[in-house]
Amino acid sequence: xxxxxxxxxxxxxxxxxxxxxxxxxxxxxxxxxxxxxxxxxxxxxxxxxxxxxxxxxxxxxxxxxxxxxxxxxxxxxxxxxxxxxxxxxxxxxxxxxxxxxxxxxxxxxxxxxxx
Amino acid sequence: xxxxxxxxxxxxxxxxxxxxxxxxxxxxxxxxxxxxxxxxxxxxxxxxxxxxxxxxxxxxxxxxxxxxxxxxxxxxxxxxxxxxxxxxxxxxxxxxxxxxxxxxxxxxxxxxxxx
Numbered sequence: 001x002x003x004x005x006x007x008x009x010x011x012x013x014x015x016x017x018x019x020x021x022x023x024x025x026x027x028x029x030x031x032x033x034x035x036x037x038x039x040x041x042x043x044x045x046x047x048x049x050x051x052x053x054x055x056x057x058x059x060x061x062x063x064x065x066x067x068x069x070x071x072x073x074x075x076x077x078x079x080x081x082x083x084x085x086x087x088x089x090x091x092x093x094x095x096x097x098x099x100x101x102x103x104x105x106x107x108x109x110x111x112x113x114x115x
Numbered sequence: 116x117x118x119x120x121x122x123x124x125x126x127x128x129x130x131x132x133x134x135x136x137x138x139x140x141x142x143x144x145x146x147x148x149x150x151x152x153x154x155x156x157x158x159x160x161x162x163x164x165x166x167x168x169x170x171x172x173x174x175x176x177x178x179x180x181x182x183x184x185x186x187x188x189x190x191x192x193x194x195x196x197x198x199x200x201x202x203x204x205x206x207x208x209x210x211x212x213x214x215x216x217x218x219x220x221x222x223x224x225x226x227x228x229x230x
Contacts, residue, residue: 042220106160
């Protein structure tokens, strides 16, 4: 499986502070995604990327921005954290369409608490 | 827009018994993929099984199998010979065949296997 790591694994931050979560892959996968997981909502897409500097919004993108300056790194930034952004954040990658297996590989998640 | 519904928030099953988790979805697409993911207490997302919509044969992976009813837009997961290690949250997910490989997740079913 492709290597994917998220950092940090846990973070507590104060309301109004900026926060950046990092997703790093060791393979050359084109597609990367940020999801948030909340009870009763499952996982919802925040932003995704389909190449270096190519990103787009998901269904819950308000209050979040992303950047992808290198193939291997996909950063998620909360410009001014709010309590509603307390959640578990997952990064995921997937292989390109030529490969039969379309399943995601997920990072281990980041639990973010905004106090 | 696609939606995925998991109507069973929680379920329990005795060890060695069989349990079925339900998932329904709504889409106007003809070609797509469906997935079941397992999330144990470790928080890691693990792919359990995958079904291509163009395949009539139901997918199976060891003790896990699906009942895919395309016309009814139903995709249930059957776990046979349940084991304590099957205790986890299970998510159903939908992905269009063409595009940017975004997932739509259901809200999840928490399964507890009882000794």
